[in-house]
Amino acid sequence: MTIVVVMEQVPDVAEELAIAPSGTDLDRDAISYVVNEYDEHALEEALLLAETSGDEVVAIGIDATGELDQALYTALAKGAQRAIKLTGDFEGTWLSTRTAARLLAPVIEELAPRLVLVGVQAPDDLDGQLAPTLAALLGWPHASVVVGSELVNGMVRVRKELWGGITMLLELALPAVLGIQAARQAPRYVPVSRVRQVMREASIEVRDVEVTSDLAPVPVRLRFPEETGQAELLTGSASEIADRLIELLRARGLL
Amino acid sequence: MDPKQQKVAEVWERETAIVEGVDISGPWNRMFGQRVIWDYTPNLIEEIAQLPGGESFAWCYQCGKCVPVCPVDLVGDYGPRKLYRRAQTGISLLDSPDLWLCTTCANCLRVCPKQVDMIQIMPAAREQALLTGRPVPAELQEALENTAKYGNPLGQPARKREAWVKDAGIPVPILHQIQRPVEWLWWVECYPSYHPRGIDASIALARIFHALGLDFAILGREEKCAGDSQRLAGERGLFEMLAEENIRTLSKYTFQHIVVTDPHALNAFRKHYPKLGGQYDVWHYTTLLARELPKLQPLLTKPLPYRVTFHDPCYLGRHNGEYDAPRQLIQALPGIEFVEMLRCRENSYCCGGGGGGMWLDSFAAGHQRRRLSEERVLEAVSTGADTLVVCCPYEVSRFEDAAKSTGVEGRLRVRDIAELLAEAMGLIGEGAA
């Protein structure tokens, strides 16, 4: 049986971001991409599930950057058995969540998995998160913000985080779609030598797909938030800052 | 009888023993009986020795010379002899915290009669641990992931690698901008490009190069970590990936020599890049500046009233044999009083940053009474020095931190040689141009 994990590349928000002259997208030439951190958790959770259930883990992704191979080879090196890359006429564009879901759904259906795991969210999810969007298209039950999962008696038992430590426990019939917030353990490390070995030995299956029109909202304008000028900045050495802080707290009766 | 006891009885002393006509009866004659090790299996020693690079682990004959010179043993319980012994008694190196504590300082190799070579053993064993999915200390994992993702262990954007140049105050040519041949390609490395204290030294060095009229340029954003410490931490694949990319980048430009800030980069270029097709004439900056002393000396005009001592970086000294150049430079500084620490030159202590130690700080601290860097700054203070001079980019931050944590902060300053030279040249500090 199969567990599908969707691996997405997203702009690295640790880097400085630039807005394209059009104002409607990031400057895609000036950004670097990383695997969505929640997708790394989804992969880890899938591998942990498969370690006990013996399922085959298939990593699939849409190559919107031309750089997805590395992510997929890494997934293979970590223990995924197959990797599938969807390519098409969308390199360098901002794919809406819904477009992505529409590209992925037929491939997932064909793989007939019992679970689809995706990261709970991505930094560019303007039109919502992938897990519920995919679930609606596939007609499968779903839950996201999942922090624990277990396959039992042909169901998946999941723990969904609400807030303040409150969690919701759910049992979903299979197949199901999960949006993973955090795997049970930190995503594993895979040495580059293993990835390189996999690059020589394994291959990524490539499918050409086509984008049909979509209904995602078109951003009329991207902008940077107002300069975060609200805070009054205390300057000087650490000692001077500490003096000012103590003064402030005293003045407000907090000390 | 318990079979073990049976064996004891077999090798136990004989009441009378006459060897070649000499009567050696007595309790000590058991040494002539056949000695069999029956309690232990050699499996865990073999586990390491069968790895390419791990062979010499099995050669240890437990003489114990390595232990007193091991910097980790001084603050903990370590040394090749002990690792061998532990493997004998059933502790697998691959599963033990010991795996991550060696800094590959090479002091044990210097004294070992059997050439048990931790510099080969450690990366091999660590790579095996990584490949077999054993857990990696989180700090190290992050540094490795950062290096794979960003080309530097700090996780800083590649584009920012040349950002320090803006503050250099003099032109620092960057090859992708100037597109012309240069005599010296300056390999700046990660900490000197990103770490604030590393940048201080880079700016000082840039001004010295400029003042000497050296024809140099840097790679800037195209440079990636040389990768030596990642290799020693067990990530050979990552090292090879970085090396291949760096070699490709270097092949785009024309230069005669490479000058490096970082002894770890020196080690990588000298010993490991050639195997991957990268042959270069590589110099540490202290070696280059020592050669330039005739030109440099007249520029050292400002007396520096400091009492200084010098820490030999493992990867400059023991690993690459350069002990003199830094000392020549220090002694050229006007007004300086230079004192050696007891552990210096070939027997220098280790700052703890090598072999991946730079990214195992909390982990190592959890297994040691004191950090190696802390041990070292206390030794520096004990010489009466007010300044600890270094020339490896790991060290400024490590020692400054250690000075803080040992409470000698006010008494000991940590300066890169380049900073002292630039200061004596009036290029930095008060009154700098």
Add this chain to the structure above:
Amino acid sequence: MAQRIVVLVEHLYGEPTDVTFELLGLARRIADSDGAIVEAVLLGEGVRHLAETLPAERVILVEHPALRYLAPEATAITVTGLLRTDAPRLALLPNTSLGMDVAAWVASALDWPLVAYCQALERREGQLVATAQLFGGKILADVAVGTSPTVISVLAGAFAAAALEPAAPGTIEVREPPAELAALRTHAASLERPAAADVDITRAEKIVAVGRGIESKDNLELAEELAQALGAVVAASRPLVDAGWLPRSRQVGKSGLKVKPKLYLALGISGAPEHLEGMKDAELIIAINKDPKAPIFGVADYGAVADLFDVVEALLERLGG
């Protein structure tokens, strides 16, 4: 018929959550500008009594055991059915754990446009513009909301709550649960509260909050010392809790606790939107961060671009810690 603006009522342990009133407040303001009516969609089991507390012209009530905890599948199916028949101009859902699972599902099932992570919704030159917070809060996207029905999932804490008293008591309209609820593939929903927490950070007057900038578990001691010296308790951003350095009960933010202390001292916290959600209502926010561009400074009253370790040490010296 007047256009409708529909708000999904989120509730937990029998009480509407804060974000519900924020959404109703937002709906009210838009409705006032264009004469629409505000409808609250209240799903659940045994929640009828909540209907009277909701400031809306009309409350649509659907009750069914499967809706008790607002589990994703049942809620998404029910909301989809309601929206399909009513075709409101706007459907406002919270971008919370519960709402997130519904908004994208519903929009996708109905093929309606969706704007997620909405932090502002206002009329500009006669057109509704929704502003979404993307890329870790570093970029805002202004999206023109068309005239066709649109789903908007709204960040909790972004809008002022509506007054609790309905202006005029709304009408309650009870609807039948959809037939699909009999054949759900989600079972056995239940809620679990965290194990008794050692410290209740939601009641603390002063909080010293630490983030990834604290670097290691050992350094938490410093924060603890400072907290003691200030008479505060230590809370944290999520990564520290994930790493197991502190219990969940100390986590501030979207998936942690919402706090409103008199003092919130944020050390080495970048101020991701998920974190801000939990603390931006604190009376006095002071942030220490090395990065002058850290978004935390956007909500802080006072900030210092500095190394937190230096500042904490200096503070401890002065407080005799």
